[in-house]
Structure formats: structure tokens, C-alpha cells
Amino acid sequence: MTIERRITLVVFAYKQSGMIDAAIDSALAQVCEPIEIILSDDASPDDTYARMLAKAAAYQGPHQVVVRRNEKNLGINEHFNVVVQAAHGDLIVMMAGDDISLPDRVAHIAQAWDNSGQKLDLIASHLYDMNAEGEVLGVVHVDDLSQWHTVGDWVRHRPYIIGAAHAFTRRLFDHFGALQPHVAYEDQVNVLRALCAGGACTIDIPLVRYRRGGVSDRMRDFSGKHFLASVQRLNRIHVALHKQWLHDAQIAGCLDLVQRSTEKEYQRELFIQSLLESPNWYTRCQNTLRPSLVPLGWRVRKLIYLSWPGIAARIRYMQSASKQMRNGDRR
Numbered sequence: 537m538t539i540e541r542r543i544t545l546v547v548f549a550y551k552q553s554g555m556i557d558a559a560i561d562s563a564l565a566q567v568c569e570p571i572e573i574i575l576s577d578d579a580s581p582d583d584t585y586a587r588m589l590a591k592a593a594a595y596q597g598p599h600q601v602v603v604r605r606n607e608k609n610l611g612i613n614e615h616f617n618v619v620v621q622a623a624h625g626d627l628i629v630m631m632a633g634d635d636i637s638l639p640d641r642v643a644h645i646a647q648a649w650d651n652s653g654q655k656l657d658l659i660a661s662h663l664y665d666m667n668a669e670g671e672v673l674g675v676v677h678v679d680d681l682s683q684w685h686t687v688g689d690w691v692r693h694r695p696y697i698i699g700a701a702h703a704f705t706r707r708l709f710d711h712f713g714a715l716q717p718h719v720a721y722e723d724q725v726n727v728l729r730a731l732c733a734g735g736a737c738t739i740d741i742p743l744v745r746y747r748r749g750g751v752s753d754r755m756r757d758f759s760g761k762h763f764l765a766s767v768q769r770l771n772r773i774h775v776a777l778h779k780q781w782l783h784d785a786q787i788a789g790c791l792d793l794v795q796r797s798t799e800k801e802y803q804r805e806l807f808i809q810s811l812l813e814s815p816n817w818y819t820r821c822q823n824t825l826r827p828s829l830v831p832l833g834w835r836v837r838k839l840i841y842l843s844w845p846g847i848a849a850r851i852r853y854m855q856s857a858s859k860q861m862r863n864g865d866r867r
Contacts, residue, residue: 541600543571544625545642548615549633550578553587555747558670560591562636568643570598576619579609584633613776616722617714620706626654629703636666636745644739645703652737657708658730661701661739663746676746681727681736687790690731691797699723701744708733712784718776725780732788758853760846767842771808778802803829811842 547563549556563573575592577585585605592601604622606615620628627649631637641661648659663676679695704726712729715722730736778798785794807823807830814820824832824839841848 540624541570541572542625543569543627543629543642543646544574544623545571545629545631545637546574546576546619546623547631547633548576548578548619549580549584549588550609550615551580551582551584552633553580553582553584555634556584556587557591558636559631559633560588562639563631564591564595564597564599564601565639566599566637566642567639568646570600571642572624573599573601574619574623575601575603576615577605578611578615579606611720613715613717613719613722620709621714623706626706627703628706628709630699630701631744632700632747634747635700636747638743638745641743644741644743648737648739649703652735655734656730656737657705657734658726658736659703659739660697660736661744662742663698663701663744664742666745666747668747670745670747672745675742678738680740681730681738684727684731684736687728687731687785687788687793690728691793694724695727697723697727698746699726700746701742702726704730705734712787716776716780716783718772719780720773721777724777725784728781728794729784729788732784732790758849760844760849763849763852764842764845767808767845768812771805771812774805775802775809778805800829804834807835808838808842811838817843 545563545566547556547559549559552559560575563575566573575588577588585603588603588605592603595601602622604619606618610618627645629637629642629645644661645659649656658681660678660681662678665673665676667673676698678697678701681695681697684690684695699722702723708726708729711733715725719725727736778801781794781798782791785791807828810823811820814823820839820843824835828835
């Protein structure tokens with residue numbers, strides 16, 4: 537007999553063998569009403585999935601635990617789409633496989649949702665900043681989403697948010713649909729969606745230990761090849777995000793407003809895309825000199841960086857070294 541649960545907590549994981557146990561333990565330790573907990577692995581090549589199965593088999597408690605695995609690696613956005621569609625809860629709480637949720641996280645989220653009469657479509661919180669070793673370094677404060685009432689507020693100033701501490705309604709996903717290909721910043725998507733629908737709020741306490749490991753290691757590679765690959769990856773993500781914003785704004789009936797407010801930065805990303813897709817120097821120069829909303833000086837700088845990525849990588853290295861010196865890191 538299946539018992540209906542109105543809240544689903546999803547633990548998304550990929551290649552997180554060394555951290556997934558702590559993440560799952562924190563999910564199973566939620567002190568709240570009985571919920572559905574989905575442990576979802578994106579075809580990890582390590583034993584992440586096996587650890588999920590072991591934790592679920594050993595669990596004895598009030599929550600319903602579901603373990604699933606994608607047959608092949610889907611990436612962030614499609615993994616998100618598949619799992620949300622599989623969730624049974626009306627409210628979906630997000631969690632990464634290398635983070636830790638505090639025991640009362642879901643309870644606080646449920647209370648905030650109920651206090652709004654279940655009107656809110658997105659609920660956020662602050663986070664504890666945690667390094668790769670699990671040491672808490674401080675608190676990361678995000679913006680109070682209750683101060684953003686309309687899309688007009690979003691247009692004037694986009695809130696600072698971190699999706700690792702988000703919960704959103706299933707109806708929000710159903711209304712706007714699945715994320716489009718290459719969208720990796722689902723938090724940026726869901727905030728705009730929520731402001732077009734039932735609104736959002738921020739719980740004024742940290743409820744997640746947010747692990748930041750890995751980013752600094754990637755940034756130590758300052759080769760031209762790595763620089764170009766990084767630009768390609770980020771450009772693909774940013775173009776997809778803008779397309780998603782416009783798609784959702786059209787559904788919500790505020791396309792003109794969102795389009796006007798994002799047009800300049802979208803044109804920058806499209807210009808970078810044109811340089812990356814240009815087969816030769818001549819075509820890149822043509823694209824650079826074509827009339828555009830993007831300032832010519834900015835376009836020329838990007839032309840130089842993407843034509844000679846080794847120069848850009850060297851500049852990035854010097855900027856990083858200067859920052860480390862200012863911060864007292866002389867390694």
C-alpha cells in the first residue's frame with residue numbers, strides 16, 4: 537500500500553562516492569512529517585549508486601525511500617527533469633549529493649509553505665559555507681526573496697540565490713514544463729518562474745551545509761585549451777538560460793518585459809557563440825564588425841581572447857595570482 541506524501545526530498549548525485557553517505561544520512565535524519573526521499577544517481581562510474589542502495593536497505597524509519605539510477609549519464613538539466621517527473625510530492629526539496637541538510641530543514645520549509653496557505657512556489661534559505669573536508673567556514677546569506685513581488689522587481693535587480701537550498705512546487709514545473717537542453721542553472725530558472733506564479737520567500741536561517749570543493753582546483757588550470765573549453769561550456773549554459781527565460785516569460789505573458797531587460801547580455805552571449813562557431817579568422821572579424829548592441833571595444837577584446845586563448849589564460853593566471861597575494865595566500 538502506497539501512502540501519499542506531500543513533500544519529496546531529492547538527493548541528486550554523480551561521482552560522489554566519498555561524500556554521498558553523509559548526504560544520505562542527513563536526508564534520512566529529517567525530523568518532520570513522513571516524506572518521500574528519492575536518491576538519484578546519474579550513471580556514476582564509481583560506487584555512488586551501490587552506497588545509495590546500501591543506505592536505503594538499512595533504513596528503518598517513517599520516510600519512504602526510493603533509489604533510482606539513469607541508464608546513461610544525462611547531465612544536470614535532464615537528470616533534473618527526469619527526477620522531478622518521477623517525484624510524487626507537491627513540494628520538492630533539492631539537495632546535492634555532496635551537501636548536508638540540517639535535520640529540521642524540511643520541517644522549516646513545510647512550515648513556511650503552510651504559512652503562505654501553500655501559495656508560494658519557491659522557498660529558499662541561507663547556507664553554511666563548507667569546504668571539501670567538511671569544515672564549516674561561515675554562513676552564506678542569500679537575498680530575501682519575499683522582497684521580490686513581481687517580474688518587474690526581478691527586472692530591476694535579480695536576487696542572489698543558491699539552488700542547493702531551494703524547494704519548489706510540482707505545479708510550477710508542470711505549468712512551465714521541463715528545462716530545455718543545456719540549462720544548468722535551474723535555480724535561476726525557478727526564481728523567475730516563481731515570481732511569475734505564486735511567489736517566493738527565504739527562510740532567515742541556514743538549513744544546508746553547502747560544499748564548495750572542486751571549483752578552486754579547476755581554476756588552477758590556466759592553459760589556453762582549458763580557457764577555451766571553459767568559455768565554450770559557460771557560453772552554452774548562458775545561451776540556454778536566456779532561451780529558457782524567454783520561453784517561460786512567453787508562457788507567463790511578460791515576454792516583452794523580460795526580453796528588454798536581458799537583451800544586452802543575451803546579445804553578448806550570442807556574439808561569443810558566433811566567435812566560437814566561426815571557422816576562421818576572417819569570419820570572426822566579420823562577426824565582430826557587424827552592427828550590434830554590444831560595444832565594439834568589448835567585441836574586439838573577446839575576438840582577441842578567443843583567437844589567442846593562451847593570452848587570455850595568461851591574463852587569468854595573473855589576475856588569480858594577484859588576488860591570492862591580496863588575500864595573503866602566497867603558495
